[in-house]
Amino acid sequence: MTVHNLYLFDRNGVCLHYSEWHRKKQAGIPKEEEFKLMYGMLFSIRSFVSKMSPLDMKDGFLAFQTSRYKLHYYETPTGIKVVMNTDLGVGPIRDVLHHIYSALYVELVVKNPLCPLGQTVQSELFRSRLDSYVRSLSFFSARAG
Amino acid sequence: MAIFSVFVVNKAGGLIYHHDSYAPRAEAEKTFSYPLDLLLKLHDERVLVAFGQRDGIRVGHAVLAINGTDVNGKYTYDGKEVLEYLGNPANYPVSIRFGRPRLTSNEKLMLASMFHSLFAIGSQLSPEQGSSGIEMLETDTFKLHCFQTLTGIKFVVLADPRQAGIDSLLRKIYEIYSDFALKNPFYSLEMPIRCELFDQNLKLALEVAEKAGTFGPGS
Numbered sequence: 001m002t003v004h005n006l007y008l009f010d011r012n013g014v015c016l017h018y019s020e021w022h023r024k025k026q027a028g029i030p031k032e033e034e035f036k037l038m039y040g041m042l043f044s045i046r047s048f049v050s051k052m053s054p055l056d057m058k059d060g061f062l063a064f065q066t067s068r069y070k071l072h073y074y075e076t077p078t079g080i081k082v083v084m085n086t087d088l089g090v091g092p093i094r095d096v097l098h099h100i101y102s103a104l105y106v107e108l109v110v111k112n113p114l115c116p117l118g119q120t121v122q123s124e125l126f127r128s129r130l131d132s133y134v135r136s137l138s139f140f141s142a143r144a145g
Numbered sequence: 146m147a148i149f150s151v152f153v154v155n156k157a158g159g160l161i162y163h164h165d166s167y168a169p170r171a172e173a174e175k176t177f178s179y180p181l182d183l184l185l186k187l188h189d190e191r192v193l194v195a196f197g198q199r200d201g202i203r204v205g206h207a208v209l210a211i212n213g214t215d216v217n218g219k220y221t222y223d224g225k226e227v228l229e230y231l232g233n234p235a236n237y238p239v240s241i242r243f244g245r246p247r248l249t250s251n252e253k254l255m256l257a258s259m260f261h262s263l264f265a266i267g268s269q270l271s272p273e274q275g276s277s278g279i280e281m282l283e284t285d286t287f288k289l290h291c292f293q294t295l296t297g298i299k300f301v302v303l304a305d306p307r308q309a310g311i312d313s314l315l316r317k318i319y320e321i322y323s324d325f326a327l328k329n330p331f332y333s334l335e336m337p338i339r340c341e342l343f344d345q346n347l348k349l350a351l352e353v354a355e356k357a358g359t360f361g362p363g364s
Contacts, residue, residue: 054303055245066280
């Protein structure tokens with residue numbers, strides 16, 4: 001099991017943070033474009049899912065998987081979106097994404113007066129804590145580079 | 146019923162078949178006196194609840210019927226605007242039925258081609274080499290399963306998250322498509338499927354899959 005990469009978006013679609021671990025293929029477009037494409041896809045999936053749903057939804061869209069990877073999605077009521085791509089063997093990881101939001105983003109970015117909101121997070125502390133948290137996850141494996 | 150609907154999308158993203166097997170939805174009917182204590186708004190040619198969630202009426206629900214007769218989008222059955230009708234004190238007391246808006250055929254077409262694009266973007270954004278598009282999409286109320294054939298036709302099934310055996314059902318639908326649509330001399334490729342045998346066999350396959358699919362505890 002592996003973690004490929006992680007995106008953090010705010011409610012306006014700005015990519016607050018991006019990091020990757022075992023990513024084997026790049027999208028072949030500049031990073032900025034990739035973030036826009038990812039946000040656009042999630043935005044559309046959200047509206048797609050809310051129209052398709054036969055019942056009223058609570059959490060809405062949770063995850064999708066293709067033949068090679070699985071995308072996990074978590075959104076807060078304030079519109080912060082945490083997106084993690086893993087391989088197919090990983091089960092529901094809502095608690096992990098919630099932890100990244102509540103224990104890392106809120107504690108180290110929102111409560112940090114030196115971090116302006118609504119733009120890419122520059123805090124080195126946030127980056128390193130996030131990195132060590134993801135590396136400590138049970139489904140993060142260091143095999144394959 | 147645990148399989149909600151089936152869609153078949155051709156390789157260009159056009160919807161060529163759909164089947165809904167889920168009829169009962171959460172609906173709430175209530176009699177109101179003037180003034181109406183809900184805030185309604187017009188959205189996508191429908192009258193939706195914007196504020197005032199209560200008694201099973203939730204924000205985002207649409208006005209489905211007034212005094213027992215179904216409304217037609219934003220118009221009542223006799224062609225008056227719903228908002229205008231409900232703004233007139235003379236029409237009260239009035240009984241209004243609210244529920245999740247039903248999808249119109251146009252919306253289904255639009256959603257099918259939307260999924261076609263999402264499928265392609267899903268494979269473009271893959272962090273791994275050689276990924277397909279979206280095969281399964283999970284939400285808290287349903288799971289969407291998609292199977293794309295080598296010829297580019299997509300079979301999409303919306304089912305309960307706990308319903309098992311959808312993968313074999315998708316293969317079965319492909320088989321039914323090949324047997325009763327493709328082998329039908331009156332069926333033209335990429336065009337909407339209007340074949341009676343296809344309908345019958347699809348319904349049969351859905352029934353079998355629903356019975357065979359094992360549910361987890363609590364259902």
